[in-house]
């Protein structure tokens with residue numbers, strides 16, 4: 251694909267998803283929308299969100315407790331309104347997904363069921379330099395079981411040459427530890443490098459080793475196509491405020507493969523919202539799990555923190571992951587070309603550390619700019635570009651196919667060139 255001669259305006263005109271940009275609210279800088287490249291951190295607000303939240307406020311005001319059954323979207327089964335869409339996004343059955351809690355909370359709850367160290371099979375394998383919350387969760391789970399994280403957490407470090415994980419090394423580490431591995435838990439798309447791991451291959455390797463395999467999908471859901479059920483993934487969890495645009499602190503999600511549903515003897519922290527729906531209000535004293543992923547719910551649905559997501563998932567349902575992925579590939583390729591233009595026009599030592607092959611990345615590119623990185627980042631911020639800085643020298647840029655356009659990317663490139671030239 252050579253888009254060099256084509257203007258960004260023409261690319262935007264040819265983009266079948268271009269109109270979706272209008273469905274989102276952009277922060278403004280000097281009267282114009284910012285160049286927003288941080289949808290991987292907090293997705294923008296869909297216009298439809300306000301109506302979803304206001305409906306719940308009105309139903310609460312007018313109906314009080316009756317809203318549990320009589321609200322336009324009744325609160326009692328509120329979480330169920332999300333299952334079909336989340337199932338499409340994760341490649342799961344609707345019964346295998348549930349919207350609940352926060353991401354890190356879900357990781358812990360799922361590990362209660364799925365990290366069961368026994369005998370010498372007690373190690374956890376994860377990626378090196380995992381997102382801090384995941385590291386804390388894994389280490390504290392080990393300590394909770396009386397195990398030393400230094401001995402029992404196996405971290406496969408990124409290749410120092412490329413800055414991302416060598417999948418052969420991951421599989422080799424799984425094979426080498428196959429008698430001692432209890433759990434393989436990794437980020438599907440790495441938050442720092444933007445690398446999308448070969449999830450079916452690593453899931454396979456983990457299962458062959460006799461381990462349980464779980465994925466953190468924080469940077470994967472709504473970004474890359476997933477087939478959790480088909481891949482045989484045991485469990486997964488994600489947050490809803492990044493690519494899913496659910497709003498700050500939005501309610502997170504979890505996936506549990508159906509092979510674990512309905513098992514009363516599976517260790518699990520239990521609460522009344524996981525109990526069989528027909529007898530829940532009879533308040534029996536023995537827990538009987540709902541035979542779906544809902545069994546892992548503890549509390550009733552936080553309706554106000556879930557409502558925004560309905561507006562966003564409607565857009566995902568309309569567009570579908572196939573079309574979204576098509577645009578993401580094209581837009582991210584355009585960003586890569588734009589960065590190459592910045593490099594060649596200025597001679598700056600700019601390097602993309604996200605893997606180049608399409609199959610190994612979502613829409614994010616992580617860019618290392620030695621020495622000048624921070625200054626360029628600050629210039630961009632002052633000139634209406636919202637990007638993300640990670641110490642020591644990485645700028646993360648995520649052109650999000652639902653609302654970013656080619657003009658955003660082109661303008662970013664122009665501003666980077668100015669930033670570099672103004673300094674020299």
Ligand SMILES: *Cc1c(COP(=O)(O)O)cnc(C)c1O
Pocket residue numbers: 352353354355381383384437441466468469489
């Ligand atoms: C964003 C992110 C989190 C955030 O955790 P919360 O529980 O939602 O605060 C955790 N892990 C990864 C990999 C992330 O990208």
